[in-house]
Amino acid sequence: MAVNGKAALVTGGGRNIGRACVLGLAEDGFNVAINGASDRGACERVAKEAEAFGVKAIVVMGDVGTSADCKRIADDVIKAFGAVDVLVNNAAIRPAAPFLEMSEADWRRVIAIDLDAAVWLARACLPGMLEKKWGRIVNLTGMNAMHGYSGRAPVSVAKHGIWGLTKALAKEFG
Numbered sequence: 001m002a003v004n005g006k007a008a009l010v011t012g013g014g015r016n017i018g019r020a021c022v023l024g025l026a027e028d029g030f031n032v033a034i035n036g037a038s039d040r041g042a043c044e045r046v047a048k049e050a051e052a053f054g055v056k057a058i059v060v061m062g063d064v065g066t067s068a069d070c071k072r073i074a075d076d077v078i079k080a081f082g083a084v085d086v087l088v089n090n091a092a093i094r095p096a097a098p099f100l101e102m103s104e105a106d107w108r109r110v111i112a113i114d115l116d117a118a119v120w121l122a123r124a125c126l127p128g129m130l131e132k133k134w135g136r137i138v139n140l141t142g143m144n145a146m147h148g149y150s151g152r153a154p155v156s157v158a159k160h161g162i163w164g165l166t167k168a169l170a171k172e173f174g
Helices: 016-027 040-051 067-081 104-132 153-173
Strands: 007-010 031-036 057-061 086-089 136-139
Touching (some): 007 016, 031 067, 040 057, 057 067, 086 104, 104 136
Parallel strands (some): 031 057
16 A cells, blocks of 8 residues: 555554554554653654654654643644544553542543543544545554453443444444
């Protein structure tokens, strides 16, 4: 597939699976935007690795657990590259806490990062994809989506919700 300057945004792109996604997209010729919440150095190292494939790479720091930051992150990528052609919703947190001991704030934070961010970023990126009649949204889940794990109720709920979101978006926009 010829990517011809297409751009990808990867949340949580500074390490682990996100880093692998960034580097795979860069190797395929996509310009890449690496999002992280706190470790700018890690994101910058991944950007340098990506640029070794001859693509442009930028770092867009921000907390995907807030709708305002999601909008700003997407806007920054669109300003830099003209569009977000591929959105990879990878950022996640997986705190462990007994269900009856978890605070409402802890529950809301997991849902915000692991589920809501995918909604807010899709809403920010889809208009450009629709305008170009091309785009991809990749939502990562994992075993938490299929199996309920003790002490991980909000993660399981969020990741299962990602399945539903992905199916709904595919039917509405695919």
